[in-house]
Amino acid sequence: MQKTFLGSELVQEKDKQKALKKASMPLSRRAMKVLLGVIVGLVVWNLPSSVFGIDNLTVIEQRVIALFCFATIMWITEGIPSWATSVAIIVVLLFTASDNSLCLFRLHADENPLFGTLMSSKKIMACFADPVIMLFIGGFMLAFAATKAGLDIKLAKVLLVPFGTKSENVLLGFILVTGFFSMFLSNTATAAMMLTFLTPVIKSLPSNGKGRLALALAIPVGANLGGIATPIGTPPNAIAIRFLNDPAGMGMNIGFGDWMMVMLPLTLVLLVISWLVIRIMFPFTQKRIELKIEENPTRVLKPWQEITVYVTFALTVLLWMSDKWTHVDANVVAMLPVGVFCVTRIITKYDLAEINWCILWMVAGGFALGLALQDSGLAKHLVESIPFNEWPPVLMIIGSGLICYALANFISHTATANLLIPILALAGMSAAQNLEPYGGVTTLLAGVALGSSLSMILPISTPPNALAHSTGFIEQKDMAKVGIIMGAVGLLLGYTVLVFVGKWGLL
Helix, strand or coil, X not given: CCCCCCCHXXXXXXXXXXXXXXXXXXXXXXXXXXXXXXXXXXXXXXXXXXXHCCCCCCHHHHHXXXXXXXXXXXXXXXXXXXXXXXXXXXXXXXXXXXXCCCHHHHCCCCCCCCCCCCECHHHHHHHHHCHHHHHHHHHHHHHHHHHHCCHHHHHHHHHHHHHCCEHHHHHHHHHHHHHHHHHHCCHHHXXXXXXXXXXHHHHCCCCCCCHHHHHHHHHHHHHHHHHHHCCCCCHHHHHXXXXXXXXXXCCCCCCHHHHHHHHHHHHHHHHHHHHHHHHHHCCCCCCECCCCCCCCCCCCCCHHHHHHHHHHHHHHHHHHHCHHHHCCCHHXXXXXXXXXXXXXXXXXXXXXXXXXXXXXXXXXXXXXXXXXXXXXXXXXXXXXXXXXXXXCHHHHHHHHHHHHHHHHCCCCHHHHHHHHXXXXXXXXXXXXXXXXXXXXXXXXXHHHHHHHHCCCCCCCCCHHHHHHHCCCCCCHHXXXXXXXXXXXXXXXXXXXXXXXXXXXXXX
């Protein structure tokens, strides 16, 4: 995908800078991070079970705790890439805690009543092909095809025209259009594409004014907020929905349309608020801006293929939004563009090589960790040993959102969701009755997904932030100001909406 969408050079340049930065990090420093995770994991693995204060803790459950500690340290320190940590989780579970594990890790299993239950290796490996993974692959396919057909550029031109040439309105246009694309496409790809459109506009503005800064900030803010609106907008949304819909857990059957019905209005309000905040903090000195968005003259697809993309894109989105009436869930609908685009050769084997497998594997590792918590029996023991029902429900809901918001500003949003959502799902099921007046478990888990999307204080917080900061028009302090304000407003407004819709059973 990075080779096909407009603005790919921005992403490629940023990737090179990131790779060079990691390569320049002393090997000893990286080794220390990995060693820390391994040592902590091994210590937890071999501690006496009585240390944990959990009655009848099994050997398998203790191994899951050790693996969780290792994953937490790796995801936070990035001693190894986040996606590699997720893959390591699955591999370690297969070889040490599954019914196909090495004999060394199954010694005396029949004789020890506290050894625990070995997990199904097939279920662990199935995390790589979880229906949510298929949902993301469908989203990637739509993004590839839309770019090859020029649909993204055509839509950008059409959508920006109504905002005219008044500077403040152009700013609103960039925020809303960026937010719209981020609902269905990668926020990184969206940010890169919109920054490409924006570059000549920024250069036409006075260098001594704040308009350049306002427009440059519009892109990452719009991209980060836009992802809130749909289940495929950002991985934390899909992770939260997956746990909420799990038949073995809460079985809430939240559809694509259900999520959009609540989150789309919230997203639009937040986008407009962000426009007001940026407009007030960074006023324009030039009152009018002329937009020039040029299409790529190189035709990638044939005319009939372009029409196929337009129809398939529209039909897929329509089916996603009407899943409650069609009774076809979003994960199955996501396979429609996969089938159509592959058969019609709109998507080729070279495009498949460009899929962001890192994100998919990272999400799969989080699912495997959640599976381990459930199937090992650790979930049940945690619920029994931790008095979640005695905790104030407000503390559980708001506290989890704030923790997620704080963590996601420094580490991957997906890693944050992978760490918090499995544990909070257990806590939510245990304290479901107490949480009911505040919207139930939905408020708890959807709040975590919301908190991650609102985390955009630093250039390292999200890829769109990093791309926008690399233009040189944005200082870190300005990004922090807008990020803090939108975080506070977003959490307050978001939790208000979630509590309301949760009490009325709208989500």
